[in-house]
Amino acid sequence: MKLLDRYIGQAVIVGVFSVLAVLVALFALIGFVDELDQLGRGSYTLWHALLYTLLNTPRQMYEIFPMATLLGTMLGLGMLANNRELVVMRTAGLSLTRIVWAIMKTAAMLILLAMVIGEVIAPPVYEYSNQKRLELMGAKISLNTRYGLWARDGDTYINVRRVDSQSKLRGIHLYTFDGQRMQTVMRARSAHYDGEQWSLKNVTRYDIDDQALQTNKVDDLPWRTLLDPALINVVSVDPDTLPIWRLYNYIDYLRENGLDSGQYELAIWGKAVMPLTLAAMVLLAVPFVFGAQRHTGIGQQILIGFLIGIVFYIGNRLAGQMGLVYEFPPALAAALPTALVIGASLLWFRRLR
CATH class of the missing domain: 2.40.128 (Lipocalin)
Structure with missing residues (x-):
């Protein structure tokens, strides 16, 4: 059974990293094209623009990880479904719950990787690259997050x-x-x-x-x-680019000085909810693939998954901004979209069973 868990997990990991590589490359290309407008300011050259774009990839990777997790899980499971391997597993007596358990164990490793990227690697690299960019452009500004x-x-x-x-x-x-x-x-x-x-x-x-x-x-x-x-x-500086511990310290400072900390509280709750968001994306992909494998091909599944990911991303941002405008609790504004996805996935999963 452990061998089967590894086989399913490997399919999911390959799918997630394949999608992540494509999306990161796409966003990096778009970012590099945007940086070309800054060439010639101070001593900022084409090489510096390329280096700045590369140093920004950890931050971009963290931001698109939920979408990559959804699409990658669909891709990995879709390949198993197209090869009839999922049908063979079910026929051999492997329950849907057992397959989901194998997938969620893989999701735990992906969540850990995302947290390391988002909290350990991306913030200092982004801060360093941004500061160096300003120095090369000749800006008389020093940034301290x-x-x-x-x-x-x-x-x-x-x-x-x-x-x-x-x-x-x-x-x-x-x-x-x-x-x-x-x-x-x-x-x-x-x-x-x-x-x-x-x-x-x-x-x-x-x-x-x-x-x-x-x-x-x-x-x-x-x-x-x-x-x-x-x-x-x-x-x-976007609050989403700061690690949780710096956000926590900065929120304390804002409160002590009577300043509004809502934007930063929303950011810290968004980071706290991120593990659940990634788990929700994996959970959503499972019933989608099992429920649609007889009616849609893998290409259609990926397209629908991409649209779902875009809708979730926009809805997540919209919920956060509406929470700030209407003064909802930041925890509620950050967690509501994820909670809705988890609820819909569990209901769909229950119907499949």
Whole structure:
């Protein structure tokens, strides 16, 4: 029986890695073409664009792993079904539950691999490649995923704690020096770009001299800076690219400073739910293949599986954003699509039995 488990598992693994290789290559090609627009900025060359694209493949691999798991499991089981091997197994007395158990043991290894890629390999590699890209382009910005982004504008050092969009920033700190001496500190709750310049909101300014510390507060203050929206779009970090432990620390920081942490809570719950999502994709593929093997070919199964994967990806993103807009609990917004897939798979599986 262990030999049969390995045989089924091998078919699933070959299918998953075949699909993963094709999808990663496709997304890498698209990403490389996008990078060609950046050639010529600073010392950024074609070789650097290629290297940046290659270093981004672990992050892309993690993002598309659920779809690759669904399609790969369908492909592996579909090949067994087309060769009538699944029919022989069932005729020999192997129950559908036993076949599913063999597949889920393989899924456990795939889940472990996805977690290593997403939490150990992808975050530092992505952070390194992004920082090197900025340096080569000559951008005067240093990115720190825990403490926001830093920039220098003459004698002023700028720290932005959170980037909501190209035209909206939160938690801005400006430190102005006169030689080695700090001259002023300004803190603004937010900043908005009106198409021509930035405007700081809820500003507190501290003027430092040898005698006293003077404090002034204003509601609105124009801000001229090198941080144009296009550059901010380049350096802003997607919460999904951070490992869980950094997300956890950053959420603590946001809460302590009275800032909205919903986007980062959604990201951390999405990562926590990822193992269940991968298991759900495998579970969905099993009844689909067994239920459709008499009516559809493997090509049709792959096409339908691809469409299901796209719908799930869009639905998962949509559920997360709707959760932020309507202030649903982040855990519910992150887990709802996966829970629906698991429920539908179990109902379908029950009908097959």
